[in-house]
Amino acid sequence: MPLGFDWILERYGLCNAITTLTSQDFSQMPAVREYCLQKLIRALYEELAIRLRNEIEKHDGNRSAVEKIPVGEAGEIKKLIANRPWLFEEDNYHIDLSHLSSAVQMSIHLPGCKELEMALELCEYGKNLSSRFLGKSEPPFENLYESYGKYLEINAGRDVEKNLDYFRKIAKENEPDGSSYPAEVLLQLLEKLGKSEEALELAGKTLNASGLYGMCSKAGNFKPMQHAAQAQDDPVHFLAALIEVEKAGKA
Numbered sequence: 001m002p003l004g005f006d007w008i009l010e011r012y013g014l015c016n017a018i019t020t021l022t023s024q025d026f027s028q029m030p031a032v033r034e035y036c037l038q039k040l041i042r043a044l045y046e047e048l049a050i051r052l053r054n055e056i057e058k059h060d061g062n063r064s065a066v067e068k069i070p071v072g073e074a075g076e077i078k079k080l081i082a083n084r085p086w087l088f089e090e091d092n093y094h095i096d097l098s099h100l101s102s103a104v105q106m107s108i109h110l111p112g113c114k115e116l117e118m119a120l121e122l123c124e125y126g127k128n129l130s131s132r133f134l135g136k137s138e139p140p141f142e143n144l145y146e147s148y149g150k151y152l153e154i155n156a157g158r159d160v161e162k163n164l165d166y167f168r169k170i171a172k173e174n175e176p177d178g179s180s181y182p183a184e185v186l187l188q189l190l191e192k193l194g195k196s197e198e199a200l201e202l203a204g205k206t207l208n209a210s211g212l213y214g215m216c217s218k219a220g221n222f223k224p225m226q227h228a229a230q231a232q233d234d235p236v237h238f239l240a241a242l243i244e245v246e247k248a249g250k251a
Helices: 002-022 030-060 076-081 085-091 097-109 114-127 144-155 160-173 181-192 196-206 213-219 223-231 235-250
Strands: none
Touching (some): 002 030, 002 097, 030 076, 030 085, 030 097, 030 114, 076 114, 097 114, 097 144, 144 160, 144 181, 160 181, 196 223, 213 223, 213 235
């Protein structure tokens, strides 16, 4: 797949590369997914950087303003758009926005790498775009580039608690509406960070009792499953949790 993806990206471009990535199941091949995502993010980043350079040179009438900015390295786009709000005036943009949004959304699967930094800069670029291009996404990603930027900052180990609070707040705000997706995103982050107690407490409030066994078993605590089953009127899993609680009490 990696060599095949390189060929698709080089021969058919970003659109086909994105379609290929989104149509594959990488659950058993995380290393392959990471490789392909790194290639995709870098290609999109470099294409956007080239177009920004051209726009700035055209605007300024010379290359002196950008020639000192290193090419093809993380930090390039951040420096190119800094103090240049005119780049986004009159609803201006410099790259296919469907490619940008798709790449940013997939980038949450990136490991700690240069391409993760590039994805963060793509989010910064996206936050500068006219609001008419941002569409309407489901919470917690209704503010697409801001929300994914915070998710990526957590992945990068930056302002982790501050950014987690952002997702905690949205999850709590959506509880009355019965929307579980914000809580599921928060749960994903908590598990990734090893915050097992908070993750288990949240899971007990948001997941079906039938989906809690693995987490409860790993934590050695079946109380959340018991409470969830009781609240959901699920006698089978209530009994299963009760048996495990009693086993733990006798151990």
